[in-house]
Amino acid sequence: MATRNDELSPWILHFDTGSCNGCDIEIWSLLTPRYDIERFGMINKGNPKHADILLVTGPVTKKCATRLKTLYDMMPDPKLVVACGDCASTGAPFVGCYNVCGGVDSVIPVDVYVPGCACRPEVLIDGVVMALQKWNEKRTMEEVKA
Amino acid sequence: MELIISIFLWALIPLIVGVMLGLDRIVTARMQGRKGPSVLQSIRDLLKLLGKKGSMVNRSQVAFVYLALALQAIAAFILIIGSDILTAFLLSGAGSFMMVVAALSVRSPYSHLGAHRELVQIMATEPVVMLVVLSMGYASGSFISSNLEGALVLTLPLAVIAMVPTLLIRLEKSPFDIATAHSEIVSGPYVELSGRTLGISKLAHWYELVVMFGIFLLFFSMSDPILDVVVKVIVLVTVVFAIALIDNSTARLTRWRMLRFSLTYCLGAVMLNLVILYLINGGVF
Incomplete structure (x- = not known):
């Protein structure tokens, strides 16, 4: 699948923007012996400055929108965003609520949408792998910009 | 010829430490019933960080x-070419202190907390290692590592045991992962570093580990070069296993308990060893 060093060591930051914790539990289950994402070199980092991939769960509430944007801005380029679950992808049942902005893409650009309520751990791993394939495109774009 | 081998070995340090840390991660994963990453994972992480702006x-x-990084690399170089251990140790101490200053030069409160905890860690390890190095000098009459007596572990066994908690503290492993406590203060002194600078700080830490493990392995020097390498590799692998076991079976201590543990038991063990050695040399036993 991946060959470059940066694709083999994606460090993950997880942020809950108002989720019911269903998707969060599935993300945490990735660390357990059953799924063990460390075998792909993935580590859960609690620090946006060290992270490469941002996993967001839940519809973005208006209170959380600025925090999400700040976290995104703090991550060093090239960075990837994965919207985990239906709420993060579209806003799902919360679209139009007075306190909700909608999906994650209404605040920051999203690279991969992972469907499901809650999203399954296997699909999450697939989503992150798909995000890694986008890495090279981002890197080339950065080099062109520079 | 020996100098060329030493320089070659010094250049390979990132690879050797990377594999050692990779082995540690695999052993940790297996103890937790997981498969774990590749043995080269730490090196991949480092290369990724160095490639990020x-x-x-x-x-x-x-x-x-x-x-x-410069201070730690010079300290490791001095130790590897078989020169003065005391100079290498003091330079490495200055390098650790530079990381504290780096962490204090930003405004993040987490970084400051980490820096203060790192200082407490330095307070806990430096006196112990200092006394260990002095006792090595006392036992063999020289601080030049190539002039040290072989198999110092037989004359200073308690000093070897006292070095193990020091290695744990320097490796930032539980129960002494106090400065970089990830669930408590995110990653302490490293919190504001990102990309290449984070990679450089990791590399500095790797060279620091080389100085600490280098001093530890000097206890197991043998006169026969092949036997020397075999014994040192066996000791290193055993220590990595022991450290992974301690890391997985203990909870984090508070910083004051770490300080008390290190400055009473570890320092006491080295002092006791020195006293016994002094009495033996004086012909009391």
Whole structure:
């Protein structure tokens, strides 16, 4: 699948923007012996400055929108965003609520949408792998910009 | 010829430490019933970080991080070419202190907390290692590592045991992962570093580990070069296993308990060993 060093060591930051914790539990289950994402070199980092991939769960509430944007801005380029679950992808049942902005893409650009309520751990791993394939495109774009 | 081998070995340090840390991660994963990453994972992480540009909070922090790397690399070089252990140890101590200054040069409270805890860790390890190095000098009459007596472990066994908690503290492993406590203060002194600067600080830490493990392995020097390498590799692998076991079976201590543990039991063990050696040399036993 991946060959470059940066694709083999994606460090993950997880942020809950108002989720019911269903998707969060599935993300945490990735660390357990059953799924063990460390075998792909993935580590859960609690620090946006060290992270490469941002996993967001839940519809973005208006209170959380600025925090999400700040976290995104703090991550060093090239960075990837994965919207985990239906709420993060579209806003799902919360679209139009007075306190909700909608999906994650209404605040920051999203690279991969992972469907499901809650999203399954296997699909999450697939989503992150798909995000890694986008890495090279981002890197080339950065080099062109520079 | 020996100098060329030493320089070659010094250049290979990142590879050797990377594999050692990779082995540690695999052993940890297997103890937790997981498969674990590749043995080269730590090296991949380092290469990824060095390839990322990252953001810079201020210039002084970056300067201090590079200074820490330079001091640690010189300290490791001095130790590997078989020169003065005391100089290597003091230079490495200065390098650790540069990381504290780097962490204090930004405004993040987590970084400051980490820096203060790192200082407590330095307070806990430096006196012990200092006394260990002095006792090595007392036992063999020289601080030049190539002039040390072989198999010092037989004359200073308690000093070897006292070095193990020091290695745990320097490796930032439980129960002494106090400065970089990830669930408590995110990652302490490293919190504001990103991309290449984070990679450089990791590399500085790897060279620091080489100095600490180098001093530890000097206890197991043998006169026959092949036997020397075999014994040192066996000791290193055993220590990595022991450290992974301690890391997985203990909870984090508070910083004051770490300080008390290190400055009573570890320092006491080395002192007791020195007293016994003094009495033996004086012909009491």
